[in-house]
Amino acid sequence: MSDHINKELSEAERQAYLDKFGVTPADASHDILLQMIEDQFANGLKTQVEPFPETDREFGALLDELRPLNADQLREKLDISGWLLEPYGEDQMRCQECMYYLVHKRWCDLPELDLPAEPQWWCRLWRI
Amino acid sequence: MANLLWLQGGACSGNTMSFLNAEEPSACDLVTDFGINVLWQPSLGLELGDQVKEIVEKCISGEIKLDIFVFEGTVINAPNGTGEWNRFCGRPMKDWVKELCEVADFVVAIGDCATYGGIPATAPNPSESVGLQFLKRDKGGALGEGFTAKSGLPVINIPGCPAHPDWVTQILVAVATGRAGDLTLDEFHRPKTFFSSFTQTGCTRNMHFAYKVSTTAFGQRKGCLFYDLGCRGPMTHSPCNRILWNRHSSKTRAGMPCLGCTEPEFPFFDLAPGTVFKTQTVMGVPKDMPEGVDKKGYIKLTAAAKGAAPAWAEEDIFVV
Numbered sequence: 106m107s108d109h110i111n112k113e114l115s116e117a118e119r120q121a122y123l124d125k126f127g128v129t130p131a132d133a134s135h136d137i138l139l140q141m142i143e144d145q146f147a148n149g150l151k152t153q154v155e156p157f158p159e160t161d162r163e164f165g166a167l168l169d170e171l172r173p174l175n176a177d178q179l180r181e182k183l184d185i186s187g188w189l190l191e192p193y194g195e196d197q198m199r200c201q202e203c204m205y206y207l208v209h210k211r212w213c214d215l216p217e218l219d220l221p222a223e224p225q226w227w228c229r230l231w232r233i
Numbered sequence: 234m235a236n237l238l239w240l241q242g243g244a245c246s247g248n249t250m251s252f253l254n255a256e257e258p259s260a261c262d263l264v265t266d267f268g269i270n271v272l273w274q275p276s277l278g279l280e281l282g283d284q285v286k287e288i289v290e291k292c293i294s295g296e297i298k299l300d301i302f303v304f305e306g307t308v309i310n311a312p313n314g315t316g317e318w319n320r321f322c323g324r325p326m327k328d329w330v331k332e333l334c335e336v337a338d339f340v341v342a343i344g345d346c347a348t349y350g351g352i353p354a355t356a357p358n359p360s361e362s363v364g365l366q367f368l369k370r371d372k373g374g375a376l377g378e379g380f381t382a383k384s385g386l387p388v389i390n391i392p393g394c395p396a397h398p399d400w401v402t403q404i405l406v407a408v409a410t411g412r413a414g415d416l417t418l419d420e421f422h423r424p425k426t427f428f429s430s431f432t433q434t435g436c437t438r439n440m441h442f443a444y445k446v447s448t449t450a451f452g453q454r455k456g457c458l459f460y461d462l463g464c465r466g467p468m469t470h471s472p473c474n475r476i477l478w479n480r481h482s483s484k485t486r487a488g489m490p491c492l493g494c495t496e497p498e499f500p501f502f503d504l505a506p507g508t509v510f511k512t513q514t515v516m517g518v519p520k521d522m523p524e525g526v527d528k529k530g531y532i533k534l535t536a537a538a539k540g541a542a543p544a545w546a547e548e549d550i551f552v553v
Contacts, residue, residue, distance in 0.1 A: 204447040204460040209544040
């Protein structure tokens with residue numbers, strides 16, 4: 106498990122969310138959450154895109170990192186999952202084809218993420 | 234009247250429990266309606282000790298005609314091929330099994346263990362267990378690849394962990410009433426009438442399979458269990474969703490992934506940590522595809538299905 110990941114939202118981060126969006130991620134609507142995600146990247150967030158979990162054990166290790174996070178820890182979720190706002194790799198993998206993606210709800214149904222997503226986005230928990 | 238003798242080797246008695254729950258026909262129907270004379274069965278027989286031994290010896294000597302020999306559980310060979318870890322009536326069970334199979338008109342293996350070795354034969358297989366004619370996918374087992382009973386048929390295998398009760402009783406009735414000639418067996422000696430279709434055939438989650446909507450946690454009633462929770466329904470031969478369990482349900486209908494227990498590799502991946510209830514993937518793509526589907530086709534199909542999926546496929550359609 107990554108040591109640098111805090112398991113609580115800092116007071117400064119909480120206040121920043123409130124100042125900018127009026128809510129924290131845990132209470133945000135679908136559209137606000139999408140804005141929050143885009144905002145993280147606009148502010149220079151670099152996520153852990155590699156290594157891609159080639160095996161289920163590696164995949165499970167990432168889930169183990171995500172599971173203790175609370176719904177407010179949006180940045181940490183994006184970081185650990187290797188979230189990107191574009192397709193990835195030579196196969197141009199994207200949420201649209203991912204097993205966890207609900208295309209009509211534009212939602213990632215993986216319980217450990219449970220976030221809105223656009224079809225052209227991607228993360229390293231992608232499965233088909 | 235057909236004489237039936239049922240013995241257990243390396244077994245948990247699960248198939249006996251299943252058999253006793255049979256409904257179409259029931260275990261009682263076998264006796265009252267179909268003329269099966271149960272010489273002895275571990276949970277039904279009244280005889281004990283020497284009385285059982287006498288029945289078995291009379292079958293071997295021919296004094297009692299043995300029409301159907303049913304075996305449940307593995308043939309145990311440990312330690313060192315002696316079979317002493319599973320003694321029955323004063324000698325290794327494997328010796329009784331061999332002699333009984335030589336005199337029986339029909340030999341029927343009930344459950345995964347008797348068929349392929351099942352869970353006891355999982356690596357490192359400390360009990361040196363084998364099935365009657367298979368060890369997992371390999372032919373041979375306790376009786377050898379070329380074995381045929383006096384009827385000319387090899388061991389009739391009815392796998393499952395346990396086997397569905399009606400698979401057992403229906404095959405026993407077919408054999409006892411002279412309709413064994415109607416049975417066609419597949420490469421693992423399973424009756425094709427039960428084992429040609431897939432567990433997925435008749436699954437109530439098929440629409441979610443088609444539209445690639447995944448169940449992502451236990452308890453969800455939407456979604457297909459294949460994509461994430463390790464369901465083996467699309468590649469397992471069984472009629473679990475055609476001949477329902479307790480006449481009204483099945484594992485997948487109840488939200489439990491199919492474990493593939495009618496296939497020789499069960500339990501899959503030797504039960505290594507992280508392999509149960511989790512679809513095994515390589516670079517995000519399932520290791521085991523639905524039977525007959527290749528990776529390229531699967532990816533194309535997924536893209537098309539996701540693109541065509543209707544909104545209702547994402548909803549829980551079984552709202553209470």
